[in-house]
Amino acid sequence: MNSADSMGVWGIIPARGGSKSIPLKNLIALGERPLIDYVIEAGRSSRTVTRLLCSTEHPEIAAECVRMGVDVHHRPADLCQDDTPVLDVIRHLLEDCARQGDSVPEMIVLLQPTSPFVLPSDIDEAVTTLRQDPHADSVQTICSFPHNMHAYNQRVVEEGLLRFRFAAERKDCYNKQRKPTFYIFGNLLVVRVRTIREQADLFGVRSLPKMVEYAYGIDVDGYEDLKRAEWLLASGQVSLPHMSV
Numbered sequence: 001m002n003s004a005d006s007m008g009v010w011g012i013i014p015a016r017g018g019s020k021s022i023p024l025k026n027l028i029a030l031g032e033r034p035l036i037d038y039v040i041e042a043g044r045s046s047r048t049v050t051r052l053l054c055s056t057e058h059p060e061i062a063a064e065c066v067r068m069g070v071d072v073h074h075r076p077a078d079l080c081q082d083d084t085p086v087l088d089v090i091r092h093l094l095e096d097c098a099r100q101g102d103s104v105p106e107m108i109v110l111l112q113p114t115s116p117f118v119l120p121s122d123i124d125e126a127v128t129t130l131r132q133d134p135h136a137d138s139v140q141t142i143c144s145f146p147h148n149m150h151a152y153n154q155r156v157v158e159e160g161l162l163r164f165r166f167a168a169e170r171k172d173c174y175n176k177q178r179k180p181t182f183y184i185f186g187n188l189l190v191v192r193v194r195t196i197r198e199q200a201d202l203f204g205v206r207s208l209p210k211m212v213e214y215a216y217g218i219d220v221d222g223y224e225d226l227k228r229a230e231w232l233l234a235s236g237q238v239s240l241p242h243m244s245v
Contacts, residue, residue, distance in 0.1 A: 008105030009127055009190075010051045011043035013070070014089050015113050016080045017058025021222040026061055026113045028226065031233045031243075035220060036061065038116035038243065040068045045120035045242035048127040049109055055093050073097070086110065087202050094193065108191050110202070115187035116229065117216040117238050126190040126210050137195040137204020141186025143217040147176050149184075183209070186217040 015036055019025035026036045036054075043052045054065040055075045062072045073093050078084075094104050107130060109123055126139040147153070152173055154165040164170050173179040188210075195204040215237045218229050232238045 008050050008103065009048050009107045009109060010053060010105040011039075011046070011049040011109040011111050011123075012090055012093060013039055013043075013052070013054040013065075013111045013113060014086055015054050015056045015058075015061050015065075016075065016084075017056065017061055018080055018082070020082065022226065024058070024060065025220070026056075027064060030116060030220070030226065030229055033243070034064055035116055036064060036113040037068065038240070039111035039113055039118055040065070040070055041240075041243050042118040042120050042123060043109070043111055044069070046109075046123040046127075047120070048124045050105070052111075053093065055089050086112075087196070087200070090202070091196060091200075094196070104193055106193060108193060108196070110189040110191070112187075114220045115217070116220060117218060117232070117240065118187050119212075119216070119240070120242050122188055122210065122212060123190070126188060129208055129210065130190050130192065133206075133208065136192075136206045136208050137199065138189060138191040138202065138207045139210055140190075140203065140207055141188045141210045141212045141217070142183035143186045143212055143214045144181075145184050145214060147179075150179055151182060152179055184217065186210070186212040188212075 015026040017024055022028055027034045043049045053071045053073050055073045056062055057075045057077060057080045065072050075089065079089050079092055090108060098104055107127060111118060122141060130136055130139045152166050152170040155162050156165045189202060191202050195201060215232050218225060220226050220229055
């Protein structure tokens with residue numbers, strides 16, 4: 001690879017066309033806009049993102065990105081499978097850009113269309129936080145979540161019988177007050193390119209947290225999630241001042 005641009009921050013949007021839960025999910029309408037437009041607008045409105053690229057194999061997704069002023073990087077078919085790691089997609093994009101003579105950036109902002117409620121200010125704060133700690137590998141947003149979703153409340157079914165997945169832990173932490181505080185992934189990851197190169201990982205050993213509200217961390221996987229995202233927008237539970245109607 002070429003040497004990294006010392007200040008470059010690329011927003012990379014992985015958006016394949018082969019979604020099973022919602023056909024061509026990245027272009028499904030949310031609030032009268034294609035789903036992918038939300039992360040595009042967030043990246044465009046960020047003060048720190050210097051370039052936006054979409055990795056896709058689908059011509060309709062590529063056309064929408066071109067319309068929105070986003071560079072398109074063609075993703076080969078072998079990186080468009082249901083179980084393709086996002087890490088492999090990003091590494092391929094960086095390596096391909098380097099082969100074509102582009103300098104690679106200092107950082108990558110991972111903007112996933114299924115996490116539409118990313119705020120430009122959260123991107124900028126995450127980038128700034130990572131720059132301020134030269135030993136950190138990444139910054140990721142995280143959310144608190146309802147108590148009934150806590151890992152210690154989870155059950156598994158084995159041979160027709162139901163049991164707690166973490167029975168011993170739940171016995172000691174049987175109520176909300178006793179349970180340790182856990183978090184789920186929010187909606188955004190900023191990672192150094194050197195972490196991707198040296199550790200072959202998107203998070204690295206030293207990943208810093210940034211809290212976002214639970215509503216902003218919605219993951220639009222299926223139609224029920226899409227309905228909830230529509231409600232969050234319509235009810236004002238999320239506010240996206242950077243989005244143009």
